[in-house]
Amino acid sequence: MEIKFKTLVAPEIKRGCLMGNMFNALGSLWKGMKITIYYLTHPSTVVTQQYPENRETLKMMDRFRAQLTMAHDENGHHTCTACGICDQNCPNGSINVVDRKNPITGKKELDRYIWRMDSCTFCNICVQVCPFGTLEMKGNFEASVYDRRLFVYTLNKYAGPDQKNLLKIENLDDRKKQMESRDIFGGPVPLSGQSIAGLEAGVFDQLRKTEEAATNG
Amino acid sequence: MNWEIKTVAMFASEALREGYLGAAGYIILGVVAIAGFLAVLGMVLIYAERKVAGHFQCRLGPMRVGWHGVLQTVADTIKLFLKEDIVPFQADKVLHILAPLFTLLGTLLVLAVVPFSPGMQVADVNIGVVYVTAVGGFGVLGILLGGWSSNNKWSLVGAMRAGAQIISYEVSATLALLVVVLFSGSLKLSDIILSQEQGWWIWRAPVVGLVGFVIFFIASTAEINRTPFDLPEGESELTAGFHTEYSGMRFAFFFLAEFINMFIISAIAATLYLGGWMPFHIGGLDGFNAVMDLLPPGAWFAGKTSFLIFVLMWFRWTFPRLRVDQLMRLEWKILLPIGFVNLIAAAFMVMFGWYYGN
């Protein structure tokens, strides 16, 4: 078999004459200078926020990614089916989807949705891969806490079937029975198998309140 | 109008007739004035630069210390005073300590001949222009010493780049200076200013003046290592270039020299091409000239110099940094030939008297 070689010619960089180049260069430099002087003379272009002075009025950008949340509808139902796609796709293993069998129907359902903020890079992959649109990134950026265990969140507010399956149940009381409450900082965490200890029960309520206020408002 | 040039050096030589004490007093006054001016100007310039830079980039700049951050540089200076001064292990200690002083010395010495206004100048040397170019060379000596003595690769590369760059661009800057020397027929800064009573050289010498001014401005921007020619520092590749290993007060000296140099080249460019403290005059229009004289010469000098400083800042926060080969190409293949042609053209123009107000 004959091997055909193709001659590759490096593309020649087009250079004009010296004077043309010089005036081109000066022209493009002037273009840049026009832009910067526009910024200087128009203080409205400033994007800096005077935080924390303007903490009350500060509006975070919609696309700012600071906290993963799970959307719950007005009845408090979420749409997570515990499929674990987000868990598998997270590049840092920041997500642990703990599933369980429903005690009555025997179907797979979400027990705990654990998200570790301390290892999350806010890449948004989890939000994008979820086939049910369950996850949401919120702009609540004031995330400092005094104990790193508080970076481990349980995102779902109840363990139980997802919205679709819950709505199949007509009786409201029966629905309620299927939803077992979950605490935001309660439960086992992927921290060498330890559970969060040393925090009083009342602390959770308090933290949850501030957390809810921050994520909803 | 008759301008009377008075300098501190003149007062000192007059006082010398009476005795040594008076002369010494004037000399001390001159030195203290320059030192105080240096410190205050440094702080003001750094604050201005940060503020202007902020707004050029859609930011606010310093906002916290004092009203709109006016005291920020004062706070920074205090911090630099209190910081530990580190001399790296196996560095050449003496040179390491001397280097920033050399750099600052060059700056200080030039400041002594800058004519602020007819009655405000420390010394009016009769070889002013030569003195400025010669003494300005101290700066590169300090940079080379600093880079060499730091015992650090980045410092050394930065210093060598600085050496190559400054020595190259000095040629163009000097050629551009000579144009004005040709036209005014004097090396003395005050004479050069007085020669512009009928108009500034930038427009009185058609085209040649403007080209000379542009070349001088570009070349001296490169000489003081300002962006877009800040290769010796080149944060992205050399950490901080020649002053990587400097901290505390010694770093502050380098920093201060850099900012004062910005003032100096603006002042020299204004003196040579824009008439220094000379108000805007058009030869023949006496009424117009009288109106222009209402503003004191000091204000004219301050206005011109601060405009040029602003342009330098504008350059810095707009243009990207050049590559080393582009830098050399710009000097040796573009600026230098143009500078030579410009100088020869200027010589002919002076010979035949082809300029305004002749």
Ligand code: SF4
């Ligand atoms: S944002 Fe990225 S890193 Fe964070 S939990 Fe989602 S997939 Fe993982």
Ligand code: SF4
């Ligand atoms: S959040 Fe979405 S992707 Fe993740 S387990 Fe639930 S349904 Fe699946």
